[in-house]
Amino acid sequence: MSPRFVAARLATLVATVIVSSLAIYGAMFLTPGDPATLLVGGSRDPDPHVLAEVHREYHLDDPFIQGYWHWLSGALHGDFGKSLVYRDTVAHLIGTRAGDTLALVGFAAVLVLTAGTVIGTFAALRGGRTETLATTLTAGAMAVPTFVMSVLLIWLFAVQLPWFPVYGSGEGFTGTLAHLTLPAVALAMTWIGYVAQVTRTAVRAELRAEHVETSRSRGVPERTVVRRHVLHNASGPVLAVSGVGIAGLIATAAVAEQAFGTGGLGALMIEAASKQDMAVVQAVSLIFVVVFVVINTAVDLVSAAFDPRLSGKGTP
Template sequence: MSLRFVAARAGMLVVTVLVSSLAIYGAMFLTPGDPATLLVGGSRDPDPAVLAQIHREYHLDDPFVQGYWHWLSNCFQGDFGKSLVYRDSVADLIDARAGDTLALVAYAAVLVLTVGIVLGTVSALRGGRTDALVTTVTAGAMAVPTFVMAVLLIWLFAVQLPWFPVYGSGEGFTGTLSHLTLPAVALAMTWIGYVAQVTRTAVRAELGAEHVETARSRGVPEWAVIRRHVLHNALGPVFAVSGVGIAGLFATAAVAEQAFGTGGLGALMIEAAAKQDMAVVQAVSLIFVVVFVVLNTTVDLVSAALDPRTAQKGAVR
């Protein structure tokens, strides 16, 4: 993996974050009228003193670029401002909710990796009816949106079969695990389908590779052929799609959090948007963008390390 490839990916990360943050900050100014009125709930007759305070606090009287840079630099120092709706520091609000989102995404990521890779591997190795069944199920999982899956899971496992709670994030390890099972499954289901399909394709491609046939002709045990030659060489594309999937879990976590009332960052952003609490919306949006871009860049770098041809193609482009 060349330094040029690493520098290119790092540059793309910085540019993506800057452009996204500019769009997040500038969205407030696209609304007609004084952006400060959004921060007081769009009141028709806001207190001029309150508006003046908001202008000073958010630097709305500054030139756009200067105000944007002041906001962005404060954000990267951990100062996201103050929520006028919740009457609390935005950083404290995020700190109180971040754990729920991380727990949900971690649970969903474990499901994506374990279930997706196992299903894809079994499908490729066994073939026949097993392959057809797994392909059909995973294709169906990919087609069902998260909010639809959430409704189906609630109906089946909370109404018809009252096995799991459907609201809140629980307390303690056992309680948290029980409360997050359904939202984690709803969140992970689409990416389980993607990972299973990519794993199946990668494993089947390696099964017909020349080096696998050579290993078999030398009398290497089948289990060793599968582990050392097939699964090891199929790791690259599987890791790539898994990494993108885990990054995608952060992007769609808000749907599962809202459906099951787990109270994470996604739910906080939706609640803040409904109340026009722009300071919270901007901060959470920026965090999601940074996490998503960093994870995708990390996946690119690790994929290039696993398969140098990826780095060579990226350097050529």
């Protein structure tokens, strides 16, 4: 992996975060009227003293770039300001909710990686009706939105078959696992379909590769051929789509959190947006953008390590 490639990816990460943070901060100024009214919850008749305090704390009277820098530099130090709607610091609100989102996304990511790769690999190796059935089911999973899948899972596994709880995040390991199973499945289902489809295509392509046929003609056992050549060479595109899928889980976690009442960051952002609590919305949006971009950059770097051609070192 060339240093130039790494530097380019890191520069892209920084540029994306800066542009996104400018858009997030600037969105508050696009609405008519005083931006301070949004920070106090959009009250129609806010207290002038409160507005003056908000102007001072959030540097709203400063030039745009100067106010943006105060906000961003504070965010870099974990200071996102105060929520006047929740009567608490934004950092504390995020800290109390981040664990639920992390557990949900982590659970869903495990499901995406394991189920997606196993289904795709099994379908490609078996072929025939097995491959057709797997392709049909995964295509169907890709077509169902997360909120529809949430409703279906609640109806089946909480109403018809009361196997899982459907509200809250639970306590303890077993309680958390039981409460997060349905939202994790609902969140992961679409990306399981994507990963399975890409895995199947990549494995099928490697099975027809010339070096695989050469290994077989030399009498190399089929298990060895599959493990050393097929699966190893197919891991590049599978890893890439898996990383994008995990980043996508973060972007859509709010839907599952709201449907199942797990109370994570996504649900917090939706609640704050409904109450026009811009300080919370800005902070959570920035965190989501940073995590999304960091994961995608990490995937690019790992994929380039598996395939040196992606970093410009190999031959095209």
